[in-house]
Amino acid sequence: MIRVLVTPDDFEAGAEGRALAEEGAGAVASFIGIVRGGDGLSAMTLEHYPGMTEAALTKMAQEAAARWSLIAVTLIHRIGCLTPGSQIVFVGTSAPHRQDALSATAYLIDRLKTDAPFWKQEQFNDGRTHWVDARESDDAAAARWG
Amino acid sequence: MAQCTLLYFAWIREAIGVDSEVFDVPATISTPAELAAHLGQRSTGYARAFADMSRVRCAIDQAVHALDTPFGAPQEIAFFPPVTGG
Numbered sequence: 023m024i025r026v027l028v029t030p031d032d033f034e035a036g037a038e039g040r041a042l043a044e045e046g047a048g049a050v051a052s053f054i055g056i057v058r059g060g061d062g063l064s065a066m067t068l069e070h071y072p073g074m075t076e077a078a079l080t081k082m083a084q085e086a087a088a089r090w091s092l093i094a095v096t097l098i099h100r101i102g103c104l105t106p107g108s109q110i111v112f113v114g115t116s117a118p119h120r121q122d123a124l125s126a127t128a129y130l131i132d133r134l135k136t137d138a139p140f141w142k143q144e145q146f147n148d149g150r151t152h153w154v155d156a157r158e159s160d161d162a163a164a165a166r167w168g
Numbered sequence: 169m170a171q172c173t174l175l176y177f178a179w180i181r182e183a184i185g186v187d188s189e190v191f192d193v194p195a196t197i198s199t200p201a202e203l204a205a206h207l208g209q210r211s212t213g214y215a216r217a218f219a220d221m222s223r224v225r226c227a228i229d230q231a232v233h234a235l236d237t238p239f240g241a242p243q244e245i246a247f248f249p250p251v252t253g254g
Binding site for chain 1: 251
């Protein structure tokens, strides 16, 4: 089963992980992305492309399911204003065997960076704002999956 | 002339000053790159948004395409910076 959610609301990773443990699952792998603080960062605002975002996330989940033997995939991406330490993204997969779950999770993390229409703006304590630039290292990480 | 909704995101939206608009695409324009060049002549905001097309990506009817992809009669064209999700 594929579950995709784009929401301003926080998520409960434990509940999401348990929900992935459907019949036949022998392994659940998950990743939680956190808003990294430091350097005077006060908040990060996430903008997205409504409609396209959900379709893009569903497509990458389907591609992961076609590539590995999976039971379920959950992708949750938060939008709006998030403070340092906030959960920003949840990627979880379940599979009969651990390697499929671990590989699919790593794949989905890399694809999220390059193929989902989200943009991050950083706000700093001194009032500055800055749109986060895409990184070539993220492109390289996504490209390694072919 | 074909009516099309244009969407702008992130700093491109900020430079242009609106997040969407309905635009009559002239028949002489057949790619997002040509459309951006045309829009860039409208104001300094548009010009700033499309000054460096290496920093601009686009979607035609919610599918990402290269800027030189010919389009027919799309309903929606979006311009945005390289994505930074995750």
